[in-house]
Amino acid sequence: MRAANRGDTAAYHRLLMAITPVLRKVVRARGAALGPEGCEDVLQDVLLAIHGKRHTWHEDAPLRPWLYAIARHKVVDAFRARGRRIEMSIDDFAEGLVAAEGPDPTEGRDMEKVLGKLDPRAAEIVRAFGLNGETTAETAARLDMSEGAVRVALHRALKTIVRLRERMIE
């Protein structure tokens, strides 16, 4: 995390990959009723929160209590909001039935809806890193932008995503 806060992408990626299975277990244990997809949405909320609040961790403090506090807050929050939404919406149920044909259990649903609301270029950049595993330089070359502009656009897009997701589960 220390390296991540200094901009070491590879170290940060390793850290997120390492904590994700643990977080997934916690979310699934608490939210069996949401189904695997709903749980994955909550997990993605937690990851976005960890990313968005990473500057509130003090480098000399142990990482685990901080991570745990962020995750617990987000899990409680998400289940409270989603519990309400699921009771009200029949669409979710229908979607769940369709998806029961064998969905990828690490695929979230909310993220697609949010990306759809983002402006196309921003969504494109987020996808470029995620789906295609591009580096900043590759994305910049393909979209004819400077690397700095890609970095700023990604940063802003992720912030917008957090805001949109919050509004969505309210």
Added chain:
Amino acid sequence: MKTEELISALAADTIPQQPVTRQLGQAMLLASAASGTVFALFWGARPDIWAALGSLAVLKTLVPLILMGLSVAFALALAHPGVRHARRGIALGALIALAALGFLAAFGREGVAGLASALNSPSLITCLVSIPVLAAPVLAAMFWGLSSGAALRPRLTGAAAGLAAGGIAAAIYSIYCDKDMALFVLPAYSAAIGSVMLAGALLGPRLLKW
């Protein structure tokens, strides 16, 4: 989108975030300057300000400033998960208890009649209105700074933000206020700061959500 893909996108975002403390500090400085300017324009210092600052009346300025410092420290701890905030909360509570003791001592000496005559003055309304007005920009700055943090207890954090804003506003207002009796200052300032704290506690859950 798959979680692994999201992780790749997150890891690629290397733009560092500004520390909450710095963001809060900058906003507070700006807001305090704004409140100070408004104060200088519409209130102004009492004529005998230098004599007052040399007497025991300096406590009217000093104690709210200490309150502000302790509240900011407490709010900052609350906005950083994993940072222990109990000790800072106790320090803040001790200051409030000390002020309450001071009031009780003065009240015991002069009784209800003393309190009534001290509070029976137009200065009371001026005080109760001025401090919240001067506190408003600072409270906004506190919330703006703290919202980039991760408050796990938004109501308490909002209350601490209100105390800090009320404290600095009271310190500014004390330059104008020429009532120095403990039986006026303690209840009037406390009520004014308390109302700002209440506003902070009410706004906290809405403004510090994340």
